[in-house]
Amino acid sequence: MFQDYKSRINEIEGNQFPSNSYRQMVLQPAYDEAKKHFLTSMVQIHIAHLKMLEEQTLVTKEEAKRIGEAIANLDLDYYKTRDYNPQFEDLFFRIENKLIELAGDVAGNLHIGRSRNDMGIAIYRMTIRKKLLSLMKALILLRSSLIVFAEEHVETIMIGYTHTQQAQPTTFAHYLKAVIDQLSRDFKRMQAAYNTVNSSSMGAAALTTTSFNISRERMAELLAFDAIIENAWDAVAGADYIAETASVVQLSALNLGRTSQDFLQWATQEFNAFSLASPYVQVSSIMPQKRNPVSIEHTRSLLSSVIGDASTVLQMIHNTPFGDIVDTEDDMQPYLWRAMEKLRGIYQLFGSVVVTMEVNKEKLLKRAENSFANVTELADSLVRSEGISFRQAHRIVSSCIKELLQAKKESLESLTWELANEKALEVTGKALKISKKDFDNSLKPEFFVNVRKLLGGPAPDTMRNSLIQAQSITPLLENWVKEKENQILKCEEQLQQYLEGWKKK
Secondary structure, three states: OHHHHHHHHHHHHOOOOOOHHHHHHHHHHHHHHHHHHOHHHHHHHHHHHHHHHHHOOOOOHHHHHHHHHHHHOOOHHHHHHOOOOOOOOOHHHHHHHHHHHHHOHHHHHHHOOOOHHHHHHHHHHHHHHHHHHHHHHHHHHHHHHHHHHHHOOOOOEEEEEEOOEEEEEEEHHHHHHHHHHHHHHHHHHHHHHHHHHOEEOOOOOOOOOOOOOOOHHHHHHHOOOOEEOOOHHHHHHOOHHHHHHHHHHHHHHHHHHHHHHHHHHHOOOOOOOEEOOHHHOEOOOOOOOOOEOHHHHHHHHHHHHHHHHHHHHHHHHOOOOOOOOHHHOOOOHHHHHHHHHHHHHHHHHHHHHHHHOEEOHHHHHHHHHOOHHHHHHHHHHHHHHHOOOHHHHHHHHHHHHHHHHHOOOOOHHHOOHHHHHHHHHHHHOOOOOOOHHHHHHHOOHHHHHHOOOOOOOOOHHHHHHHHHHHHHHHHHHHHHHHHHHHHHHHHHHHHHHHHHHHHHO
16 A cells, blocks of 8 residues: 555656655746846856966866856856756756866866855855845935925924824924934944845855865955855854844834835825825725825835745744755745845835825814924923923923813813913912913914924924935945945956956967
8 A cells, every 4th residue: 555655656756856846846946046046146156266266276277268168158048048957956057067068077177165055155145235235225215205305394294193192293304304214224234234245155165165275365355245254164054144134124124114004094084194196096996086095005015025024034044953054045045035125116116105295284284283282382381481390380281181171172272371370370379470472372383393403303494404414424325335336346347357368368
């Protein structure tokens, strides 16, 4: 019975590596990802390693020429379009086989002093660093868009919320600047992740380096790495470079997700804070009046999927042995790439949504004018005018609000000097000194905002200076990314020149 069952399995799966299910579940998907993401980096590592071997006299100039010509004659477009071939375990062996076919057995010397282990980690790092730079450019664009938008709303008064309840008057620019500052911190975290990622594993070989006199320093230089992972075991086993990147991406998505939730709520007809431009809304199939803010909905849901993909990366690393193992390699890497690419696209979409929206300034101001959210400044004013403690002033104002709410008077117009004077007599035994004019002025949201001139406050001039400062930092962020991109591009061009040189020799 068991033998019959085993025979049927062998008929379905085959008797040689790879089995049909292993090929379909593991090797084919890995090959598809590799030919899409790894082919260029793999060839660049071949060129760099060959140049280093030649410089270290581990291959002769003639051997380098023959191998270099073979690399130059690889038809990369062919490999980008071909399906997985069970004859070769993966893309690396398929390329190696072709190089030996083109150059002869001497092409096997290209593997002197290296392993698929250190080479694979280098490819992962080269892939992630480019995706990080692309993500950072999208973040900078979103940040710049929000700065420009905030500049238009330094005097757009709105209510700020704490614990989802009306708290104090502020401005839309003040809220946006908080988002901008959060993005700036996201950028710094991405910089730190990039610095971790951009270190070379080459020369670690399988996990103990090699007895050949290769140059790890030269490989790092040729491949635009900023540093070398010193310990060879760490070079092939360490997965914190991808965990750190996943954590940064996850936190960035969490941060923007909170803002998208605010915007989705503020887009409701009840809040009516703003209206989205037509390209970013959908109409209902049955309700003609509907303008569904689907762009923000999708932003929120896709950010959740970014968090999920990043979490998958962390979960796959969890409790794995500290060594070279597939859990941290081909099966896991695509989750991070998808998370990064989605977040990059969301940055672009969200920036477009915000800049094109129409803000209902009048509605926001009127809501603030009628709200009890203004009364913090009344308490502050009473401290100054009456010479009483803030806690006494707080009791006076709190008693006024409590009485009005009990009487179902929920408009700020009901908070009069006379009522406050009555409560002041109860609390302090003294009549108010503050004039009715100053009393009324302290309850205006414009006054509330304008007197908050401290660093970080919403006063218009304070906010303008804050936004100018934020804008002044933008070129520094752009230049950092450009410098890293140029460093990579320069090395890629140099590798191509080496390849052309071998063809001409």
